[in-house]
Amino acid sequence: MTRLRRYALRFVGLSYLGVLLVAPVGLVFYRAFENGFGAAWDAVTTPAAKHALLVTLIIAAIAVPANTIFGIVCAIAIVRHRFPGKNLVNVIVDLPLALSPVIVGLAFLLLFGTGGWLDGLPFDVVFALPGMVLATIFVSLPFVVREVVPVLREIGTEQEQAAATLGAGGWQTFRRVTFPAIRWAVAYGVVLTTARALGEFGAISVVSGRLIGKTESLTLHVEERYQSFDYVGAYAASVLLAMLAIATLVAMTVFRPKEETR
Amino acid sequence: MDDFRAAITDPQAVAALKLTLLASAGVALINAVMGTIVAWILVRDRFFGQSVINALVDLPFALPTIVAGLTLLTLYGPTSRVNVNVAFSRWAVLVSLLFVTLPFVIRTVQPVLLELDREMEEAAASLGAGSFQIFRRVILPNLLPAILSGVALAFARAIGEFGALVLITGNLPFKTEVASVYIFGRIESGDPRSAAAVSVVLLVITFLALFLIGALRRRVTRHDAAA
Numbered sequence: 001m002t003r004l005r006r007y008a009l010r011f012v013g014l015s016y017l018g019v020l021l022v023a024p025v026g027l028v029f030y031r032a033f034e035n036g037f038g039a040a041w042d043a044v045t046t047p048a049a050k051h052a053l054l055v056t057l058i059i060a061a062i063a064v065p066a067n068t069i070f071g072i073v074c075a076i077a078i079v080r081h082r083f084p085g086k087n088l089v090n091v092i093v094d095l096p097l098a099l100s101p102v103i104v105g106l107a108f109l110l111l112f113g114t115g116g117w118l119d120g121l122p123f124d125v126v127f128a129l130p131g132m133v134l135a136t137i138f139v140s141l142p143f144v145v146r147e148v149v150p151v152l153r154e155i156g157t158e159q160e161q162a163a164a165t166l167g168a169g170g171w172q173t174f175r176r177v178t179f180p181a182i183r184w185a186v187a188y189g190v191v192l193t194t195a196r197a198l199g200e201f202g203a204i205s206v207v208s209g210r211l212i213g214k215t216e217s218l219t220l221h222v223e224e225r226y227q228s229f230d231y232v233g234a235y236a237a238s239v240l241l242a243m244l245a246i247a248t249l250v251a252m253t254v255f256r257p258k259e260e261t262r
Numbered sequence: 263m264d265d266f267r268a269a270i271t272d273p274q275a276v277a278a279l280k281l282t283l284l285a286s287a288g289v290a291l292i293n294a295v296m297g298t299i300v301a302w303i304l305v306r307d308r309f310f311g312q313s314v315i316n317a318l319v320d321l322p323f324a325l326p327t328i329v330a331g332l333t334l335l336t337l338y339g340p341t342s343r344v345n346v347n348v349a350f351s352r353w354a355v356l357v358s359l360l361f362v363t364l365p366f367v368i369r370t371v372q373p374v375l376l377e378l379d380r381e382m383e384e385a386a387a388s389l390g391a392g393s394f395q396i397f398r399r400v401i402l403p404n405l406l407p408a409i410l411s412g413v414a415l416a417f418a419r420a421i422g423e424f425g426a427l428v429l430i431t432g433n434l435p436f437k438t439e440v441a442s443v444y445i446f447g448r449i450e451s452g453d454p455r456s457a458a459a460v461s462v463v464l465l466v467i468t469f470l471a472l473f474l475i476g477a478l479r480r481r482v483t484r485h486d487a488a489a
């Protein structure tokens with residue numbers, strides 16, 4: 001009886017994952033290479049596709065380091081320091097997780113667009129790369145902070161105090177004591193940030209204006225190809241993104257806090 | 263102010279908000295049940311390929327949402343090889359949202375289940391409790407706070423989801439158009455003001471729901487401590 005129940009649960013759980021997760025992803029790979037590897041390769045090496053990949057990589061190359069540095073500084077501020085409005089900061093950091101990306105895009109559009117509060121900057125923000133970078137930084141903001149905060153809480157301050165009594169300065173303490181203790185959490189947060197930055201779609205499609213060959217990122221390129229009935233192009237670009245996702249997944253499995261794996 | 267009222271009482275906006283709320287609530291409920299089952303088999307069961315499945319659970323976090331949408335459209339759309347076509351129907355909204363929210367409950371319940379003391383279950387069994395009784399009286403109360411945290415995250419994600427929905431739902435007004443897609447449509451038609459108005463309503467709904475789930479979670483936790 002218990003054996004039967006165990007198999008029943010296993011069947012239900014695995015079928016759910018199979019139908020929702022494994023089958024669809026497998027099929028996209030199949031579809032992309034259906035007409036041979038050559039057709040897929042041609043589709044991802046068109047000028048528009050190459051430019052889209054470049055845009056995506058530029059955005060990630062700015063957003064990920066920015067959020068890593070901000071994330072570490074912010075986590076240290078939240079855990080190690082007291083300042084007025086600390087609880088507010090704690091809540092605001094999580095805000096991007098509860099906001100629809102479209103609303104984030106709209107906020108940037110209203111802020112930097114024609115007639116907005118920050119309209120009239122010397123360079124274009126909306127419908128240009130700076131706006132896309134800003135939007136991506138916003139949506140991928142919480143990940144490093146959220147991973148580092150619990151680890152900082154757990155390691156406590158004893159070792160940092162010991163370092164300080166031995167004459168280490170603030171920077172030295174951070175570099176020699178604090179950072180080595182949080183580096184795996186930082187790495188995991190960076191992986192999550194990268195995944196989000198590479199895959200962002202909603203906020204970017206609002207602020208970019210989707211100018212093909214200019215402000216089109218790889219995710220926008222997938223949609224644009226699909227809407228133009230170029231399915232091979234859409235699937236090929238998707239597979240490129242899916243490969244990046246699977247690389248991310250492998251990195252996540254490596255860096256995931258150990259108590260969650262068994 | 264009148265503009266605001268007109269924008270949020272527009273029938274198309276109301277229909278989109280209703281659908282979003284309903285679908286997100288449904289997704290939250292299904293996740294609560296299925297997420298707990300999957301977490302259970304990943305922790306308490308042993309089977310071939312378990313660690314691969316465990317790693318795969320994170321895929322919806324890693325996969326760009328537009329790719330997720332295309333993926334689901336390929337399998338469950340007009341070109342489906344398994345003869346399931348949910349594209350451009352409300353089922354499509356549900357399926358896409360279930361995909362993108364899949365990891366939340368699993369990943370919040372899993373660590374709690376790992377930590378859970380099996381002695382309690384054995385004690386309950388030796389006192390004559392049946393397995394359903396053990397689950398309901400011993401295991402579930404311990405898991406409930408984690409389930410609710412996962413549900414809150416899944417709900418917030420579902421209510422704002424955009425990328426996974428644009429391709430597969432066809433964005434038919436009054437039928438499959440969710441709030442974020444409606445807002446996007448308003449922006450594209452050069453009407454950012456009503457887009458902003460509907461955004462405000464969506465935000466208020468999100469925060470109210472998160473507040474309610476948070477309150478429920480606190481209640482459950484307190485009950486647990488008192489018992």
